[in-house]
Amino acid sequence: MLTEEELEGLRFDAAGLPVGPRRVLPLEPEPSPLVSRYLFPTERYRGEWRRHWIHLVPELAIGVGATFVMGYASGLLAKHNQGGVTGVVVLLWIAVLVWVGWKHLDWYFDRFILTNKRVMVVSGIVTRKVAMMPLARVTDMKYEQSPVGRMLNYGTFVLESAGQEQALREVKHLPNPNELYLRVCEEMYEPEAVEARLGRGEEGGGADDA
Known part of the structure; x- marks a missing residue:
């Protein structure tokens, strides 16, 4: 569990400036019924997002x-x-x-999902498609924004994995790409910080050990 000093350090960036409210997206408390069926019991839900309206x-x-x-x-x-x-x-x-x-x-039911274990994309109405990549296998991640994407605040995520075949590599038209990128990176490299913000530090450690 993070100490109070370590948690305080997360509120400032490398330049010593306070982290703004847009640096990290708020954590949603519960998954929607559409998403909950794809999560296993020990998995911690972090959020789900529909694609930007530009997709339509x-x-x-x-x-x-x-x-x-x-x-x-x-x-x-x-x-x-x-x-x-x-x-x-x-x-x-x-x-x-x-x-x-x-x-x-189809756009409404298309979701990008983040948990403490993986990223997923659920799509389709009649034929449902579920693609996922474990966070532990992500070797590189980036997002790209065109000039229009920068004006309207959407981008394309590109995930690289150590495996040969990738069920999930490119996800287009995601909203708030910078904040979402930070959210995924934090989940990959500072999961304790997420648990500390949620007040689950000790509880989360017990669940992960189970």
Whole structure:
């Protein structure tokens, strides 16, 4: 368990400046029902995140574009008394909107999950996919941000492992990448600091030994 002096040192960076409120994301108390089914009893939940809304931009752009095209085509066909063709255009437009709605649901159920043992990505509605990588096997980790990503605060995580095959390597469009990067690094290299912040220092040690 960390001493009070060590815990106090975590509140300041290398330059001696106080650690700001955005340096470490708050710890969520409980996993959602979607995530809890994938956690084993001795695993400590640290948080789950949906991808940034930018992930939906291509689908939303298609939906908006289809709406404008449908409106223009319907007006043009109405002038030429093509009621049957207009019905087909409307059905196609509805199909596009249903597809956009499905993509939105897929985004909602897509989660990046962090525990004290591993990182996971759960995705899919009908066909559920669960990819994970143990923190102990992560040999390198980085995140990348484009200029737009820096403005909108999202990035791509790249995880490297000692193994040949990797079920989880690149995770795109994660929100707050700097804070999330610090969270994962802290879990990898300073797990006692996390437990100390949670007030679980002694309790966590007993659980890990079990």
